[in-house]
Amino acid sequence: MRSKQDCELKAFDRLAKKIKKIFKRLPICILGDSLYACETVFNLCRAHKWKYICRFKEGRIKSISTEFKAIKELEQSKDQNSLVWVNDIAYKDRTVNLMEATMKTEDGKSKEYVFITDIKITKKNVERLIAAGRSRWKIENQGFNEQKNNRYNIEHANSQNYTAMKNHYLLVQITDIIRQLFEKGSSILKALKKTAKEKSSNLLESFRTRILTDEDFTHLSKPIQVRFT
Structure with a gap:
């Protein structure tokens, strides 16, 4: 009996290779928690031509978090909105997009949900992308x-x-x-x-x-x- 679980990201890498081998042309969008908001997953999705929407928590990637926070504050000073997004934040050899939604929880309190994605965020698709990111909780x-x-x-x-x-x-x-x-x-x-x-x-x-x-x-x-x- 094994006493230690395998690293989740290493297991994901092995699984992704098997999925790509079987479903070569299947369009896939990875939904992940904040653990998956990392360069390893970004590179893997780009190599397989997949999309991703991952939960993003402050401190996960400091440079992205800092830039998003600064731009968000500038935008919110002009227009207070429950949905905020920023496209094309530079990160190493790529750009990423972040979106934030402020929503009411079951106990009536407000909670912020931030997601990182390689899908271009627009006014038309932002609510759908947020809903897709949150659908992971159903799983x-x-x-x-x-x-x-x-x-x-x-x-x-x-x-x-x-x-x-x-x-x-x-x-x-x-x-x-x-x-x-x-x-x-x-x-x-x-x-x-x-x-x-x-x-x-x-x-x-x-x-x-x-x-x-x-x-x-x-x-x-x-x-x-x-x-x-």
Whole structure:
């Protein structure tokens, strides 16, 4: 059993190479926390022709933070706005763009969210970019949190064998993807107005009793697209 986790950025580098190899022309935008706001990720995205939107915290890259703060203060002195952005901040051999949004939290307090991106920020796209950056929290709070604490309890040790632990985790990911598609991906299922528990029970029962036919395999062989909106 491993006692130390791998470096997250090194793991990201390995994963990115595999994704690029399999999906050579797929347009990808990386959403990351402030750890990913670094030259390593910037270089990797440029090499793979990917975009990125990462959370940016003061002090992560001091030169960028200082320039953004200075320009922001000049702009805000002219026009007070909850959305502020600055394009083309020089950083080594590239330029980056920063945007800041002041929003209300659930307890009614104001909180500032700052993101760094290589996408040009305009008045037309700034709200969409902010929303995209913040959507990462759905993965953390509604995704991993569900898997860890509610449905699957993966925070608990399930084996002392490292390979068995990885296999269990991968099975949980497959299960969660199937469950989400089953619960949210079909207009027919939505029309049934069943609870999540009822849908999950139906899905489990179909795995137990249904036998795949030649017609099923014919449908499975056809390429499909799954879109999330």
